[in-house]
Amino acid sequence: MGSGFTVARDVEQDENGVWIFGYNRHFGECLVFYVELWSILDGLNLIERRGHDNVIIQSDSLEAIRAIQDSPNWLFGINEDLQILDFLTREIQEILEANRTK
Numbered sequence: 001m002g003s004g005f006t007v008a009r010d011v012e013q014d015e016n017g018v019w020i021f022g023y024n025r026h027f028g029e030c031l032v033f034y035v036e037l038w039s040i041l042d043g044l045n046l047i048e049r050r051g052h053d054n055v056i057i058q059s060d061s062l063e064a065i066r067a068i069q070d071s072p073n074w075l076f077g078i079n080e081d082l083q084i085l086d087f088l089t090r091e092i093q094e095i096l097e098a099n100r101t102k
Contacts, residue, residue: 006029006030008039009022010042012047020047025039040092041088041095044096045095048099
């Protein structure tokens with residue numbers, strides 16, 4: 001997993017591929033893996049605030065999707081940032097679960 005100066009840019013679209021909104025977020029120096037998770041969480045929060053409740057997450061980061069689906073302990077034995085990983089994945093899971101029950 002690489003790290004460096006990171007910025008997340010994302011575009012949210014409806015089911016027809018029509019642009020809803022886009023955003024940028026500056027993260028500074030951190031692991032790209034965490035930027036992927038923060039980007040998913042930010043997108044979900046923004047979508048939820050706008051009243052959308054059907055969401056499909058598309059990501060080119062298999063590691064981020066695995067972290068959301070599985071427990072955080074699979075992460076290559078790295079435990080220094082498990083609290084951040086645990087927070088991000090739990091927040092994403094809670095939003096997804098809340099939307100499933102609507």
